[in-house]
Amino acid sequence: MLKSSYLLIQNVSKIIRLLILVVAVVHISSFLFAVLSTEEKSLTHQFEVEHGETNYTAKVEMTGTGADLAIALNNDGLNGLAILGTADILMYGLIYFFIFQLFSYYQQGQIFTLANINCIKNIGRCLLLWVLVSFIYPIIVVLVIRFTALSDTLPFMLSITSDDLIHLLSGLVIYVISWIMTEAMNLQHEQELVI
Amino acid sequence: MAIIVELDVMLAKRKMKLNDLAAAINITPQNLSVLKSGRAKAVRFSTLDAICQCLNCEPGDILTIVNEPQNKEF
Numbered sequence: 001m002l003k004s005s006y007l008l009i010q011n012v013s014k015i016i017r018l019l020i021l022v023v024a025v026v027h028i029s030s031f032l033f034a035v036l037s038t039e040e041k042s043l044t045h046q047f048e049v050e051h052g053e054t055n056y057t058a059k060v061e062m063t064g065t066g067a068d069l070a071i072a073l074n075n076d077g078l079n080g081l082a083i084l085g086t087a088d089i090l091m092y093g094l095i096y097f098f099i100f101q102l103f104s105y106y107q108q109g110q111i112f113t114l115a116n117i118n119c120i121k122n123i124g125r126c127l128l129l130w131v132l133v134s135f136i137y138p139i140i141v142v143l144v145i146r147f148t149a150l151s152d153t154l155p156f157m158l159s160i161t162s163d164d165l166i167h168l169l170s171g172l173v174i175y176v177i178s179w180i181m182t183e184a185m186n187l188q189h190e191q192e193l194v195i
Numbered sequence: 196m197a198i199i200v201e202l203d204v205m206l207a208k209r210k211m212k213l214n215d216l217a218a219a220i221n222i223t224p225q226n227l228s229v230l231k232s233g234r235a236k237a238v239r240f241s242t243l244d245a246i247c248q249c250l251n252c253e254p255g256d257i258l259t260i261v262n263e264p265q266n267k268e269f
Contacts, residue, residue, distance in 0.1 A: 193236040195226050 006109055013106040020103065024096040031089050035082040087137045091130045098122045112185040120178040127171030131164050197261050202231045205250050205257055220245035 102119040110116060135158070142156055206213060213231065217224040222242065229235050230242075243254055250257075 190236055193229065193234060195222070195230045195235045195238050195242050 006111075009111065010107050010109060013103040017100060017103045017107065020096055020100050024093070024100070027092060027096075028089060031085060035085065083141055084138065087133050091126055091133065094126045095123055098126065112181065112188045114185065117178055117181045117185060120174060120181055124171045124173075124175035124178060127167045127174060131168045131171065134164055134167075135160065197263055198258055199261050200230055200233050200235070200257060201259055202227075202246070202257055205252055206231075209250050211250070216246070216249060219249045 098119050102116060102123070105113065105116045105119065138157055206216065213227055214224050217227045220242070222245075230238065238258075243257070246257060247254055
C-alpha cells in the first residue's frame with residue numbers, strides 16, 4: 001500500500017476514534033443520567049446543554065415493543081427505562097468498544113491483520129446478538145418479575161421491529177465483510193512472498 | 196514437476212554475496228533470501244531481469260524444473 005494512503009488512514013482513524021469516544025461518552029452518560037433521575041419516570045429523556053448560540057441535545061428514548069413494556073413496567077412502579085434500556089446500552093457499549101479498537105489498529109497502521117478481522121467479526125456478532133437479545137430479553141424480564149412477584153399484570157410481548165431487522169441486516173453484512181477481509185489478509189500474505 | 200531457484204549456485208559461480216546482489220538490484224536482503232530459500236510464491240519479471248543483468252546470466256540459469264516422481268494411486 002502507498003505510504004500516503006497509510007498516512008491518510010492513520011489520520012482519519014485518529015479523528016474517528018475521537019468521535020467514537022465523544023459519542024460513546026455522551027450516549028452512556030445521558031442514559032445513566034436519564035435512569036438515575038428520579039424526578040419522573042418517562043420513556044424519553046432529553047438532555048440539553050446551551051452554550052451561547054450553540055445547543056447540544058442528547059436523547060434517550062424507548063420505542064417499539066420496548067415502549068409498551070416500559071409503560072407497563074412504569075405503571076407497576078418499576079423503572080422501565082433502566083430495566084429495558086440496560087440491554088441496549090450494553091450492546092451499544094460493546095459495539096463502541098470494538099469500533100474504537102478497530103480504529104486503534106488502523107491508527108497503528110495494521111490494516112489486514114487477524115486482530116482487525118476479529119474486531120469486525122465481533123461487531124457483526126454483537127449486532128446479531130442484539131436481535132436475539134431484543135427478542136428474548138423482554139420475555140426474560142417479564143418472567144423474572146412475575147416469579148419474584150413484583151407484578152402479576154405484566155403482559156408477555158413478542159415482536160420484531162424495523163430496528164431489529166436493520167440490526168440483523170447490518171450484522172450479516174458486517175460478518176460477510178469480515179470474511180472478505182480474511183481473504184484480503186490471505187492475499188496480502190501471498191503478496192509478501194512475491195519478490 | 197517443481198521449479199527450483201538456483202540463485203545460490205549462480206552466486207557461488209560469480210563469487211558474489213547475497214547482500215551485495217541485494218544492494219546492486221535494490222531489493223532487501225530479506226526478500227532475496229526468501230527467493231533463494233525457495234519460499235517465494237512468484238518472481239516479478241523486473242526482479243528476474245535485474246538479477247540476470249547483475250549476474251550476467253539467463254533466467255534458465257536461476258530457475259530450473261525438476262521432475263518429481265509421481266505417486267499414482269488407483
